Amino acid sequence: MTAEPLERSWGRHERYGRTAPLPDTPPLVLRTARESDLPELRRLDREVFREVAYPGFLLRQLWDMYAEHFLVLDDGAGRLRGYVLAATRTPALGPDSWILGLCVARDRRRGGLGRELMTEVLERLRRDGVERVRLTVEPANRAALLLYRSLGFSPEGPDAGLRRDYFGPGMDRRILRLDLTA
Template structure:
């Protein structure tokens, strides 16, 4: 499947929140928190739409990367349940990593649920390494977070996105 990626805007908020609430049922971000993320000058959010359906958001990702910072943090990544396991999470991650490189970032960090083996496998396949654990980070489920880090090189793998 082919997706079109574009910068997320506040006008995407309702679509993002639909995915957020369906994917992260017990620990979804609030609409006001997500709005703040989309409006911040320090974040880079991207949405994916199906080619030919520009109003239907099928996934999104966000990264905190303040200007001139050498570190970035993947804030969130989610794919609509009906298009999971089709490579969209990887496409979104590649887009955020390209942005990080363009911004001069050298290290990218993220937290992932200890019980989310699929996401951990994706991040490891992109070169992220586990560097620590945050006990009970995800509430109310009391699930640990695995902290991961990627050292960026000047160039990364090419990803064809239309």
């Protein structure tokens, strides 16, 4: 695969300082999502988020609107192994973004990929003039909470950012926020 300027290779060997890729794990490429990725994005989103996956039509329109900050991990063999999506308001309404999706395929977790996706999208948002980033997280999602806190996100508002019924009855969420100008 030809790398775009903003693409980067990411193999487990890099994270752990090995000198060669493991034979059974081809390096992943972190790149901007393409229109042709949409079927595979739908598959991955459903696999990870199940009943709260985005409907296909919405995923498509999110790509239509926010492709610059829609990043995927491509295994080069037809599969996407993770994605992150940030949606940004027009500057006139406040230069801020929301992370609307982050996931890594189950069999690729705990290898630094979630952190890599987040670090890259935050770098691009900062470069593009975004000043604040917010996201929601399920209060029991310890892995995501620890990841976000380690990246500098902190709870917004009282009760450690807890918003009861945020997505509807029984669907509480915590709101976290990161100031990119700090």
